[in-house]
Amino acid sequence: MRAAMRIVAYGTFFLVVTCCTIFWTRFTGGLAFVWLGTAIASALFLALPRAQHFMAAAFLTMMSTVATSLFGFGPVWAFPLALINVFEAWFIAWLLVRIRPERDYIESERGIVWLGLLAGVVGPFAAAIPGGLLVTQIVGGSAQFHAFSWLVGHGLGTLLVMPLALLLTSYREPLVMRVREVGKVFSFSAVVLLTLAISACALLQSTLPSLFLPIVPLVLASYHFGRFGASITVLIITAFSAVTLGLDVGVFAELHLELWQKVLFVQFYLSVLLLISFPLAVALKQRQRFLQELVNREAMQRLIADHSDDALLHLDESGTIRFASPASTRLSGHDTVEGRHLAAFFGTFDRKIVVDALALAARCPGQTEIIERSVERGGQTRWLEAKLRAIEPARKQASTFVVTIRDVTERKLAEIQISREARTDVLTGLPNRRALLGVLEEQLEFADERPFGFALIDLDHFKAINDSYGHAVGDKVLQQVAGIMRDSASDDCLFARIGGEEFGLVAVGSAVDNMAIICERLRLAILRNVMTENDGGHFNVTASIGIARISERCSSSMAMQAADGPLYSAKAAGRNCLRFAQHMGHFVPAGTNDMPASPLRAIR
Secondary structure (H helix, E strand, O other), X not given: OHHHHHHHHHHXXXXXXXXXXXXXXXXXXXXXXXXXXXXXXXXXXXXXXXXHHHHHHXXXXXXXXXXXXXXXXXXXXXXXXXXXXHHHHHXXXXXXXXXXXXXXXXXXXXXXHXXXXXXXXXXXXXXXXHHHHHHHHHHOOOHHHHHHHHHHHHHHHHHHHHHHHHHHHHOOOHHHHHHHHHOOHHHXXXXXXXXXXXXXXXXXXXXXXOOOOOHHHHHHHHHHHHHHHHHHHHHHXXXXXXXXXXXXXXXXXXXXOOHHHHHHHHHHHHHHHHHHXXXXXXXXXXXXXXXXXXXXXXXXXHHHHHHOXXXXXXXXXXXXXXXXXXXXXXXXXXXXXXXXXXXXXXXXXXXXXXXXXXXXXXHOOOOOEEEEEEEEEOOEEEEEEEEEEEEOOOOOOOXXXXXXXXXXXXXXXXXXXHHHHHOEOOOOOXXXXXXXXXXXXXXXXXXXXXXXXXXXXXXXXXXXXXXHHOHHHHHHHHHHHHHHHHXXXXXOEEEEEEEOOEEEEEEOHHHHOOXXXXXXXXXXXXXXXXXXXXXXXXXEOOEEEEEEEEOOOOOHHHHHHHHHHHHHHHHHOOOOOEEEXXXXXXXXXXXXXXXXXXXXXOOO
C-alpha cells in the first residue's frame, strides 16, 4: 500500500512537471528544451524494490502519454514516446544500481561522476536513437539533429533534477528538514530571493555581459545549503533562462543565432553552472562531514586520554612531547613532560635506545615499535612498555609520532617468574637441565678464550635407596644434597640437577683451577650428611664425580661426554671418589684465567 501511494505521488508529480516542461520549453515545435521527467522517474525506480518496477513503469507511461497528448505531439504519438521516456528512466536507474551499488550518487566525488556519466550521457544516449527516429516521423527533419536534441535536453534535465529527486527519496520532508538542520530559515529565503534578483538582472537585460553573475548565489547556496541549495539555485536559473528564451527577451535575445542555436547555447550555459555547483556542494558536504568526524574523534580521544591509566603522547619530529595525557605525570615521575624528550620516561642510559626506536619508526610509518625498559620510581623498580608509531607525513614533511606508555610491572614479574620456574627443578629448587644447558652454550661459545670447568655428580646406589626406603625418602635425599650444593655455590659456581640422581657443576673464573678442591669438599659434605629413613634409622649417601676442563669450542653434548667419561671411571674405581678428564684440556695454575668474576650470578 505504501509503495502504491509512493508511485501515485511520484507519478502525479511527474505528470505536472512534464506538462509544464512541454508547454514552456518547446520553442521550435520539436523536442522540449529541457526534459525533467526522466530524473523524477529514475529516482522512483531507485526507491522501489525491483518487484514493483512494472507497476511504476505502467503508471508513469500512462502519465507521460497524457502529458504528450495534451501539450506535445498529440495522442497518436504519445504512447510510443512515453514508452521511450519511461524506458530511459528505468535504464538509468538500472545502470546506477548495477555499476554503483554503493548508491553514493550525491555523497562522494566518484558517485557524482558516475551519476553524471550514466544519467547525463549513457542513459539519454540509449533513448536518443529511437526517440530521434520517432520524432523525425512526426515533424520531419534530420534524425541526427533530433537525436542530438534528445540527448542534450534529456541529459541536462536529468542532471538538473536528479540530485533534488534523490534527496526527495532520501528525506520525507527535504526542504523543511534540511533548513531546520542548519537553522537558517531566513538565510535560505534570502539566498532564494538573491538568486531570483540576480538571475533577473543578469538574464532579462541585454546591455551588459552578465551571464557570470548567477554564479555568485549559486556558490553561496552550495556553500551554506549543500546539494539541496545547489539544486534549487540551478533550477531557478534554468526557469529564468527558459522564460527569456520563450519570450525572446534579455541577454539571449541579443544573440545573433537561430532559435535552435540559442537553445543549444543556453543548454551549454546551464551545464557549466551545473558542473560548477553540484561537485562543489558534494565536496563541501564531505569536508563538513570530515570536520565533524575530526571533532567527534578528538572529543573521544580526549575522554580516553583523561581517564586512561596509560600515558598517551604526541611527539614532534624530534621526539619532543607536544601533548601528554594526565597519566604521563605518574608514569614519568615528572611534574610535566610536555616539552621534554620521550627519553624522560626512561633511565639516562636508555636515551640511545629511544632515539633509535624513533628513527626506525620514522623510516617505517604505520609500523609499531616497542620499547620495554625497567626504571626506578619511588625507590622501586618498575617496568614501562612504550609503543610508538610514526604518522604518515603529508607531502615532504618530517614524521610526527604517537606513543602509548603503560606500566607492565606485574606482567613482567610474571614473565620472569614463569621463566625462572621453567629453568628451576621443582623438587630441589636448583637450576634444571635446561638452565644448565643454557649456561653451557654461553660458556662454550668462548671456551677457547676463556676455559671453564664442568663436572657431573652422581649419587651412588640411589636406586637401592628408593627400593629400600621408598621414593619419599629418595626425594628427601635429593633435597638435602641440593641444600649442600646451594651452600657450596658461589658467583663462580653453578650447581644444577640434570635429572634423577645426577647433578652438574659449571665453574668459571678462579673456581676453574679450584675444581678439585670444590668437588672434594662437596663429596665429603655429602658423605658426612646423615640421612634419616622412615622408621627413624640412619644411613649415608656417597657421590661419584667426573671433572673436565673445557678449553675449546664444542657442542654441549660433547662437553657432557667430556665429564661423563671420568664419572664412569669414578664409578669403576669403587665410587665415592673424583676422576679427571684428560682429553679436553689440562688444569693450569691459578691466576692465568681471565674469565669475568661472576658470569653465573643471573642464573642462581
